[in-house]
Amino acid sequence: MSLLQVEGLGIEFGGVRAVHDVSFAMKPGEIVSVIGPNGAGKTTLFNMISGVYLPGSGRVKLDGEDVTGMSPHLLARRGLSRTFQNLQIFQQMTVLENAIAGYHLQESGHLLADLLNLPSSRRRAQVAREGAQKLLERVGLGRAGEQEAGNLSYGALKRLEIARALALKPRVLLLDEPAAGCNAVETEEIDHLIAEVAAEGVAILLVEHDMKMVMRISNHIVVLDHGEKIAEGDPATVSRNPDVIAAYLGTQEAADADG
Amino acid sequence: MKLSNKQATLLVLALLIAITPFFFPSSYYYRVGSLIFVNGIAVTGMVILIGYAGQISLGHAGFAGIGAYTCALAPVHLGLHPGLALVLGAVISAAMAWLIGRPILRLKGYYLGVATLGFGILVSMVLANERDITRGPDGIEVPDLGLRGLLKDMGLNLNNSEFWYGFTGLALLLGAWLALNLFNSPTGRALRALHGSEIAARTVGVDVARLKLQAFVISAVYASVSGSLLALQNKFITPDVAGYMHSIEMVTMAVLGGAGSVLGAIFGAGILTMLPQVLTVFAEYEQLMLGLVMMLVMIFMREGLLPSVLRLIRGRGE
Amino acid sequence: MPELMQFLLSGVTVGAVYALVALGFTIIYNASDVVNFAQGEFVMLGGMITVFAFKAGLPLPLAALIAVAVTAAIGVALNKLAIEPARGAPVVSLIIITIGASIFIRGVTQLVFDKQLHRFPAFSGDDPIRVLGATILPQSLWVIAGALAVFVGLWLFFTRTLMGKAILATSNNRLAAQLVGINTAWVMTLSFAMSAGIGALAGVLVTPITLVSYDVGIALALKGFAAAMLGGMGNPKGALVGGILLGLLEALTAGYISSQYKDAAAFIVILAVLFAMPQGLFGKKSTDRV
Numbered sequence: 001m002s003l004l005q006v007e008g009l010g011i012e013f014g015g016v017r018a019v020h021d022v023s024f025a026m027k028p029g030e031i032v033s034v035i036g037p038n039g040a041g042k043t044t045l046f047n048m049i050s051g052v053y054l055p056g057s058g059r060v061k062l063d064g065e066d067v068t069g070m071s072p073h074l075l076a077r078r079g080l081s082r083t084f085q086n087l088q089i090f091q092q093m094t095v096l097e098n099a100i101a102g103y104h105l106q107e108s109g110h111l112l113a114d115l116l117n118l119p120s121s122r123r124r125a126q127v128a129r130e131g132a133q134k135l136l137e138r139v140g141l142g143r144a145g146e147q148e149a150g151n152l153s154y155g156a157l158k159r160l161e162i163a164r165a166l167a168l169k170p171r172v173l174l175l176d177e178p179a180a181g182c183n184a185v186e187t188e189e190i191d192h193l194i195a196e197v198a199a200e201g202v203a204i205l206l207v208e209h210d211m212k213m214v215m216r217i218s219n220h221i222v223v224l225d226h227g228e229k230i231a232e233g234d235p236a237t238v239s240r241n242p243d244v245i246a247a248y249l250g251t252q253e254a255a256d257a258d259g
Numbered sequence: 260m261k262l263s264n265k266q267a268t269l270l271v272l273a274l275l276i277a278i279t280p281f282f283f284p285s286s287y288y289y290r291v292g293s294l295i296f297v298n299g300i301a302v303t304g305m306v307i308l309i310g311y312a313g314q315i316s317l318g319h320a321g322f323a324g325i326g327a328y329t330c331a332l333a334p335v336h337l338g339l340h341p342g343l344a345l346v347l348g349a350v351i352s353a354a355m356a357w358l359i360g361r362p363i364l365r366l367k368g369y370y371l372g373v374a375t376l377g378f379g380i381l382v383s384m385v386l387a388n389e390r391d392i393t394r395g396p397d398g399i400e401v402p403d404l405g406l407r408g409l410l411k412d413m414g415l416n417l418n419n420s421e422f423w424y425g426f427t428g429l430a431l432l433l434g435a436w437l438a439l440n441l442f443n444s445p446t447g448r449a450l451r452a453l454h455g456s457e458i459a460a461r462t463v464g465v466d467v468a469r470l471k472l473q474a475f476v477i478s479a480v481y482a483s484v485s486g487s488l489l490a491l492q493n494k495f496i497t498p499d500v501a502g503y504m505h506s507i508e509m510v511t512m513a514v515l516g517g518a519g520s521v522l523g524a525i526f527g528a529g530i531l532t533m534l535p536q537v538l539t540v541f542a543e544y545e546q547l548m549l550g551l552v553m554m555l556v557m558i559f560m561r562e563g564l565l566p567s568v569l570r571l572i573r574g575r576g577e
Numbered sequence: 578m579p580e581l582m583q584f585l586l587s588g589v590t591v592g593a594v595y596a597l598v599a600l601g602f603t604i605i606y607n608a609s610d611v612v613n614f615a616q617g618e619f620v621m622l623g624g625m626i627t628v629f630a631f632k633a634g635l636p637l638p639l640a641a642l643i644a645v646a647v648t649a650a651i652g653v654a655l656n657k658l659a660i661e662p663a664r665g666a667p668v669v670s671l672i673i674i675t676i677g678a679s680i681f682i683r684g685v686t687q688l689v690f691d692k693q694l695h696r697f698p699a700f701s702g703d704d705p706i707r708v709l710g711a712t713i714l715p716q717s718l719w720v721i722a723g724a725l726a727v728f729v730g731l732w733l734f735f736t737r738t739l740m741g742k743a744i745l746a747t748s749n750n751r752l753a754a755q756l757v758g759i760n761t762a763w764v765m766t767l768s769f770a771m772s773a774g775i776g777a778l779a780g781v782l783v784t785p786i787t788l789v790s791y792d793v794g795i796a797l798a799l800k801g802f803a804a805a806m807l808g809g810m811g812n813p814k815g816a817l818v819g820g821i822l823l824g825l826l827e828a829l830t831a832g833y834i835s836s837q838y839k840d841a842a843a844f845i846v847i848l849a850v851l852f853a854m855p856q857g858l859f860g861k862k863s864t865d866r867v
Binding site for chain 2: 663666671672679840
């Protein structure tokens with residue numbers, strides 16, 4: 001049975017169809033990529049699945065439960081977490097605190113215990129701190145913990161967001177352009193990390209512009225153009241699909257003309 | 260041994276409270292000191308609301324009014340001890356904050372500002388207009404707390420201003436300790452997270468509406484206790500305690516000193532409380548100076564006075 | 578029935594003043610995203626400067642003209658000295674800056690002038706006019722007509738002139754406006770001048786009815802702000818409707834319920850509107866982009 005199921009999802013902004021009738025499904029441990037030209041509706045689709053936007057039509061099912069339009073913090077409890085295309089980092093907090101924030105559901109307890117600094121509150125915080133430190137090491141930020149997050153490089157912040165999302169121990173992880181702005185070495189590290197996480201049984205939904213990476217790691221690819229799904233299948237099938245080639249060649253020519 | 264930020268803040272505060280009286284030229288300064296502490300308590304609550312959670316309120320004096328008038332009225336009408344009246348005031352304020360906070364905190368920025376401002380004005384209007392109960396704009400007497408007499412019986416003889424200096428100083432330390440505990444706790448982290456990015460906080464599972472409400476209620480309790488202590492100390496209170504200007508003062512003190520840190524905000528409370536005392540000779544210039552200070556600090560020291568001054572000192576040191 | 582008519586007339590008069598203050602808020606908010614808490618001081622300055630220029634022997638129209646011009650200049654100074662240097666500061670800081678400015682202006686006014694209540698003669702005498710069994714002061718007609726003239730004038734300005742369109746473009750998208758060659762700094766200057774001038778005009782019109790002193794600005798700012806919110810922040814039509822509605826509401830509350838709680842009614846309705854439709858009556862919905 002599929003873990004995440006998207007059925008006929010769609011939304012309009014001011015009468016303009018941003019996403020229309022998109023369906024796909026994913027199983028545990030699967031890496032599914034959503035690709036398409038700029039403005040194809042990839043991030044909008046992410047925002048609907050993760051509860052940021054209320055879909056105009058269609059259904060999102062998580063492990064069989066209808067979670068359409070459910071608030072992000074409730075989705076987090078059900079094991080869905082995500083990163084953002086245009087970084088959403090807690091700038092005023094340290095790198096370690098950013099990662100600890102991912103442990104919110106595991107570390108939060110009674111307000112009074114926190115106000116009075118009771119041992120129970122300290123214990124919860126300590127567990128979260130240790131877990132966060134391990135995660136930072138896993139994404140290569142083990143030594144940056146005490147820095148203010150705002151001072152990190154773009155690529156490092158991308159990895160910090162992944163660490164924060166992993167802290168929730170998600171079953172479904174949505175990554176919005178995790179390798180954007182990263183150099184070749186960083187991209188490869190992220191590449192490995194994603195494969196590793198998937199191998200642990202997490203279903204990963206990926207938006208990424210680095211086609212080499214997408215083709216290498218995806219089990220399944222969904223292609224969007226103008227908000228509609230124009231193709232889907234394994235990497236080999238999709239890359240031979242004439243509609244996909246047309247959509248991409250169109251943008252490629254435009255990009256060449258710009259350049 | 261390296262002190263944590265919390266320990267350092269508490270130590271500095273405790274030393275300041277304990278040592279400055281040795282330099283007081285007259286007992287009048289005890290009174291100025293305890294006024295600073297009372298304002299400091301309200302402002303520490305504002306740090307939790309503004310500095311941690313990133314929410315604004317232009318109506319928190321309303322809660323100070325509830326705290327103050329509960330201390331004036333509950334002993335007379337309910338036969339409650341003034342100390343218990345303080346607690347009752349805090350409970351009423353918390354309940355009120357919880358009730359109005361639920362709808363209000365969905366709003367953001369200026370909208371949240373005007374909604375809270377409306378609440379504060381309504382409270383001060385009720386206090387001024389319900390003359391049968393509150394005796395209206397001219398104010399009402401507040402019963403004695405009685406603690407000073409108790410201490411005297413136990414052999415500790417303090418005059419009135421000394422007692423209130425010590426009592427409010429201890430209350431401020433307690434308030435600061437709680438706020439500093441909160442800062443590094445799971446709840447404090449979640450509050451600061453939603454300040455940084457509400458959407459990211461939600462995706463890590465923070466129930467944003469609930470957390471904002473908690474910060475609002477806690478800060479309302481601080482304001483209420485501050486109002487109660489002011490009333491008990493002065494043994495008299497007017498509806499001005501709930502007024503628009505008092506709300507603005509609270510926010511200004513916190514932001515002026517540096518809303519991100521408890522010490523900074525209390526520093527701001529000190530500066531703004533002393534300003535009129537320093538300017539008594541130039542009473543006509545008081546408003547002009549206050550307005551000027553507010554503008555200059557916010558334009559040239561955006562993080563607030565204390566952080567900016569500390570940065571300057573550190574910059575020199577390097 | 579005459580009673581109701583009386584309440585409606587006084588409500589519209591007060592509402593016209595609120596509408597002008599709300600319009601002032603709107604113009605500055607559109608140009609700079611700042612809610613200017615010193616807006617009420619412009620009304621106060623309009624009244625006070627006219628009073629003292631008139632007492633110094635100037636004819637009333639000239640005194641009023643000077644008041645509007647001086648206040649507009651103060652508005653520009655406020656922008657140059659306090660708002661522009663703080664560009665990009667958080668909302669809390671901007672609130673404190675403009676509240677600081679309002680306290681400062683009040684402080685200077687009480688030093689330069691005094692703390693007394695003042696008025697100058699009404700433009701067309703004080704003999705009430707009878708309308709449907711109720712009475713209205715000629716000055717109230719001046720207030721209502723003045724507000725209407727300002728709104729019609731502004732509407733023409735924004736829709737018919739290049740400068741007006743430039744301001745609208747800037748309020749929609751500052752960067753895009755700069756790219757097409759609009760001098761956005763000049764737009765800011767003009768917006769503050771207009772906003773302050775309109776506030777001062779409201780002060781000139783209403784002073785013969787309500788009198789003026791250095792501290793009338795706060796209440797007016799709060800009411801104008803509330804009216805702007807009621808109509809939907811940033812929308813001139815909303816400012817007009819919000820202002821009139823608020824004025825009527827206050828007059829009816831004062832007449833039928835309790836004059837002490839007329840201000841309370843206004844704030845209760847505003848709280849209700851904010852809960853039910855947080856964007857106000859004519860406001861736009863916005864979507865966070867992530």
